[in-house]
Amino acid sequence: QKEVEQDPGPLSVPEGAIVSLNCTYSNSAFQYFMWYRQYSRKGPELLMYTYSSGNKEDGRFTAQVDKSSKYISLFIRDSQPSDSATYLCAMSARASKIIFGSGTRLSIRP
Amino acid sequence: DGGITQSPKYLFRKEGQNVTLSCEQNLNHDAMYWYRQDPGQGLRLIYYSQIVNDFQKGDIAEGYSVSREKKESFPLTVTSAQKNPTAFYLCASNSYGYTFGSGTRLTVV
Numbered sequence: 001q002k003e004v005e006q007d008p009g010p011l012s013v014p015e016g017a018i019v020s021l022n023c024t025y026s027n028s029a030f031q032y033f034m035w036y037r038q039y040s041r042k043g044p045e046l047l048m049y050t051y052s053s054g055n056k057e058d059g060r061f062t063a064q065v066d067k068s069s070k071y072i073s074l075f076i077r078d079s080q081p082s083d084s085a086t087y088l089c090a091m092s093a094r095a096s097k098i099i100f101g102s103g104t105r106l107s108i109r110p
Numbered sequence: 111d112g113g114i115t116q117s118p119k120y121l122f123r124k125e126g127q128n129v130t131l132s133c134e135q136n137l138n139h140d141a142m143y144w145y146r147q148d149p150g151q152g153l154r155l156i157y158y159s160q161i162v163n164d165f166q167k168g169d170i171a172e173g174y175s176v177s178r179e180k181k182e183s184f185p186l187t188v189t190s191a192q193k194n195p196t197a198f199y200l201c202a203s204n205s206y207g208y209t210f211g212s213g214t215r216l217t218v219v
Binding site for chain 1: 114116143150151152153155158168198200202204206207208209210211212213215
C-alpha cells in the first residue's frame, strides 16, 4: 500500500462548478500537508501549505485536513478553464522528506 | 526574481552516454532535491542534499549521481547504468514546501 493515495482521474467538470480533490494517507506522523498544481510540461507550483488539522482558505482555494481520518481535500470554487491541470497532494512528517501523491488530472469545460 | 533554474529544457541521450542536468537556485535554501516524473507514477525521489558537500540517496538512486559543491548548485548525472532514463526530471529546493524548477525532459535516442 502506498503511503499517499490519490485518484488519478481524469476529472472533468463544467466551468463555475466546485471541484473537490482528495488524498488519503497511512502515516499518522504526517503533520505538513501541501497541494501543488502542475501544468503540462511544467514544474509543480505550491498552491496551499497547511500544518496539522483544520481549514485554510486562499481566494478560490480551500484546503482541509482531517488527521483523524487521514484524509485531505482541496476545494476549488468558481472553477475556470485556467484551473485545468494536474493537482498533486504532498505531505511530510517533522524534518523528513515530502511524499507526493500520483496526481489528479482536472479538466474544466468552458 | 528568486527561483530555480533547470537546464537544458530538452535533452537527448545516446545509448551508453552519461549526461548531466543542471539545477541552480538563488533562494538561499539549504535543501535541494531531484525527482523523476513518469506518467501515472507521480514524483519519485532520486537524490537529496540537506547541506553543501553532503547528499543522500532517495528511492530510485541507481544509475544516477549528484554533487553539491556549492549551495546554489545541485547537478544530476544520468549514467549509462540507468537503463530507462527517459522521463521528466524536476529539481526542487525546500523551505515550507518545495519550490520546483521548470524541469528537463530527457529522451534516449
